[in-house]
Amino acid sequence: MPRLTDPAPRPSPGPVVALDIGGTKIAGALVDGEGRVLARSRRPTPAREDGETVMKAVEAVLGELAASPLWEAAGAVGIGSAGPVDASRGTVSPVNVPGWRDFPLVERVHRATGGRPVTLVGDGVAMTAAEHWLGAARGHDNALCLVVSTGVGGGLVLGGRLHPGPTGNAGHLGHISVDLDGEPCACGGRGCVERLAGGPHIARRALENGWRPGPDGDASAAAVAAAARAGDPVAVASFERAAQALAAGIAATAALVEVDIAVVGGGVAGAGEVLFGPLRRSLRSYATLSFVRNLTVVPAATGTDAGLLGAAAAAGWASSGPDS
Amino acid sequence: MPRLTDPAPRPSPGPVVALDIGGTKIAGALVDGEGRVLARSRRPTPAREDGETVMKAVEAVLGELAASPLWEAAGAVGIGSAGPVDASRGTVSPVNVPGWRDFPLVERVHRATGGRPVTLVGDGVAMTAAEHWLGAARGHDNALCLVVSTGVGGGLVLGGRLHPGPTGNAGHLGHISVDLDGEPCACGGRGCVERLAGGPHIARRALENGWRPGPDGDASAAAVAAAARAGDPVAVASFERAAQALAAGIAATAALVEVDIAVVGGGVAGAGEVLFGPLRRSLRSYATLSFVRNLTVVPAATGTDAGLLGAAAAAGWASSGPDS
Missing domain, CATH: 3.30.420.40 (ATPase, nucleotide binding domain)
Structure with a gap:
């Protein structure tokens, strides 16, 4: 390994x-x-x-x-x-x-x-290896890195080392349940982070609550992000819900393994402050223990x-x- | 460290x-x-x-x-x-x-x-160190150990080593949220595992749903466990709910760091099959990914x-x- x-x-x-x-x-x-x-x-x-x-x-x-x-x-x-x-x-x-x-x-x-x-x-x-080597997690001995796009994946750096786990899958934040009675997830579980924060689910939730795409018909999470930036309250709320789920998952990770930084990349992270603003606010609600309270969240830096x-x-x- | x-x-x-x-x-x-x-x-x-x-x-x-x-x-x-x-x-x-x-x-x-x-x-x-050295986690390179009593604590063995984290608090499963809209927890978060699975909450939930202590007035989680063993459906349900929360937390840990065994000790674990039965069943609902599906749950062995x-x-x- x-x-x-x-x-x-x-x-x-x-x-x-x-x-x-x-x-x-x-x-x-x-x-x-x-x-x-x-x-x-x-x-x-x-x-x-x-x-x-x-x-x-x-x-x-x-x-x-x-x-x-x-x-x-x-x-x-x-x-x-x-x-x-x-x-x-x-x-x-x-x-x-x-x-x-x-x-x-x-x-x-x-x-x-x-x-x-x-x-x-x-x-x-x-x-995660890339972000720790050359990106936003550089210099951090204990870090969580996330990819939030269609799915939600991730990885961990612990004690200065990449922690892939025995099978190379560790950091799989997308399929931890933050809503134990929540909606069924494609993985077979329920209330998974991905079910709340994956791009298609951000778009689906906005549509279900009355958001409608513009003349170009683009009903992607990126279009919802654009609407949120323009102040559409339903679009804002859909990103807030995604942010809440990510915050609960990030706080859980910090309580379990003690990371001091969470790096968030992937297409959904391209929404910028529409995601990161509520994510930082929600994190204060979930990352409450003394040893996780100083956790910071930053965008990924290594690009495509x-x-x-x-x-x-x-x-x-x-x-x-x-x-x- | x-x-x-x-x-x-x-x-x-x-x-x-x-x-x-x-x-x-x-x-x-x-x-x-x-x-x-x-x-x-x-x-x-x-x-x-x-x-x-x-x-x-x-x-x-x-x-x-x-x-x-x-x-x-x-x-x-x-x-x-x-x-x-x-x-x-x-x-x-x-x-x-x-x-x-x-x-x-x-x-x-x-x-x-x-x-x-x-x-x-x-x-x-x-x-966790004790269970890995002398108890039920011996020989396991990747293990989660839990103490379920008044509070819910824990620890991790990763890659054959104790993983205390930089501050010695890693494995703090009691205060990860498995119910992001759930009831406020004493830690400041909401829907924490401890809020659902700690002994006083098992007793409180049973009382709220109509369970009544016997003539000795014992309204502890141990008394609820005794009632559950005797078939009281409200007592059974309260342990099932605790087991569900523990299962979601254990599955989350496995997805995040890849552990193959969860060792559960503490006073509430003394309930035995009243807890471990529904815990193993619930785990099948949450530990669905290929690399966590073989996770086993066993009682702690090192005692007092x-x-x-x-x-x-x-x-x-x-x-x-x-x-x-």
């Missing part, structure tokens, strides 16, 4: 190979020890195809990277994948890629890269390359840390 | 001094590397007195232990204290001991024990000495681990 033993990865002689695998796209890069992307490649994810076809897209991305003159110097491979993943067995079963169920991605990438060592983490853990940088960080870190 | 580097503390040449400080009693012991209590002492906590009077009771306990012929060989001191504690500053502020607010307990015990090194953790963390054994474990562990 990947472990961070230093606050930042050790400089390595060459770059690492990074793969960011999601339901929409498969991105790859060669990333150096300073977080610079030296080469990149990208394919759409053939998410509705069979597992071998999806793997062929991964191999095509790797093939393009292998054409780089820097490829030979690349020593390790890091993968951040849509979850669930099972890092202990090297397999992935991304919800939105049905052709991959317990798919042996680590072994396949190991073979496709000439036997290089491969580190696998979930996408929330990868984003977070997944690639995090995969690179996980690979670099894994090479310097003990197994867990 | 205490860290466990081995599954069990290293054998040390002598015993350690253990202190278990609660709102009712102050217990002390000399404990050897096998978890045997070689000497013990105990005083009621003068909880309503000023801080110096409380400290005098601690010193009296230490004085009795110092009369043991084994005292000179004791190399380190471990303290498990009612919280909140602040291990980073060496201070305690137990809710039920108002005379101690930011009380410099570590420094005072350091001086009272002839300059011995002192490790401080919260009582939930201490119980858990606090002392945990304080000893924390002291032993601290001497063999790096600071965090």
Whole structure:
């Protein structure tokens, strides 16, 4: 399992190979020890195809990277994948890629890269690795990082190290219940943070309460955010409810593992103060214990390359840390 | 900060001094590397007195232990204290001991024990250390341990090590919200696990719903448990509600940090299957993600000495681990 033993990865002689695998796209890069992307490649994810076809897209991305003159110097491979993943067995079963169920991605990438060592983490853990290495969690020994978009994912840094957990899924804040009698969630639970704060649920709640999209018909969470910024009370209330759920989840995390910062990224976080204002206010209602009261919430800083940088960080870190 | 580097503390040449400080009693012991209590002492906590009077009771306990012929060989001191504690500053502020607010307990015990090194953790963390060393969490690298009594506390073992967090309070499951619109909690939050699962709340809920104590007038959670065992549906329902809240909190913890076992101790856990039956059933409703689905729940095994054994474990562990 990947472990961070230093606050930042050790400089390595060459770059690492990074793969960011999601339901929409498969991105790859060669990333150096300073977080610079030296080469990149990208394919759409053939998410509705069979597992071998999806793997062929991964191999095509790797093939393009292998054409780089820097490829030979690349020593390790890091993968951040849509979850669930099972890092202990090297397999992935991304919800939105049905052709991959317990798919042996680590072994396949190991073979496709000439036997290089491969580190696998979930996408929330990868984003966390990126934010801790180069972003808003840099310098924090105990941090929670969240991705709030269609789903709600996350990851943890504890005691100065990435904490992926035995299977690479730790920090899965989206599916903790903050409303034990609440509405059923797609995961089988009820009242999950994602059920209240995921983008589609922000939009659904606004629509149910009378908000209507503009002439362009855009009924996304981003459109609700625009309406909230313009003062629409129903849109404001839908973001406040999402913020309340996130605050309860963040406060729970702080009480459980003692983090002093929560970094929030993802598309829904793009709403800015429409989300962060009520999130900070709600946090004061839930983070009441003395040791969590000083928790701060900030936006993510690593941008659209977070997944690639995090995969690179996980690979670099894994090479310097003990197994867990 | 205490860290466990081995599954069990290293054998040390002598015993350690253990202190278990609660709102009712102050217990002390000399404990050897096998978890045997070689000497013990105990005083009621003068909880309503000023801080110096409380400290005098601690010193009296230490004085009795110092009369043991084994005292000179004791190399380190471990303290498990009612919280909140602040291990980073060496201070305690137990809710039920108002005379101690930011009380410099570590420094005072350091001086009272002839300059011995002192490790401080919260009582939930201490119980966890005991269960991991000698109890039901032994051999588990990732575990949550809970104390369910008047309050609900807890602690975590992650990656084979005790995870006290920077201030020694991690694992504070009692004050995570599982009902974000729920009833206000004494901590200032709402819908906390403790507000639903603490002993007094189990009793209160049963009374509110029509349960009446027997001729002895006992309206404690233990009396509600006895009624539930006898089939009283209101008493059963009150334990089921407590179990539901605990299940949501345990599942949240598993999703956040990946634990594979939850050990439940404390007075309310003494209810046995009246609690554990619905707890296991409810867990199936909340622990739905693939990587948490195999989570097991078992009763604690270290008994009434858990606090002392945990304080000893924390002291032993601290001497063999790096600071965090």
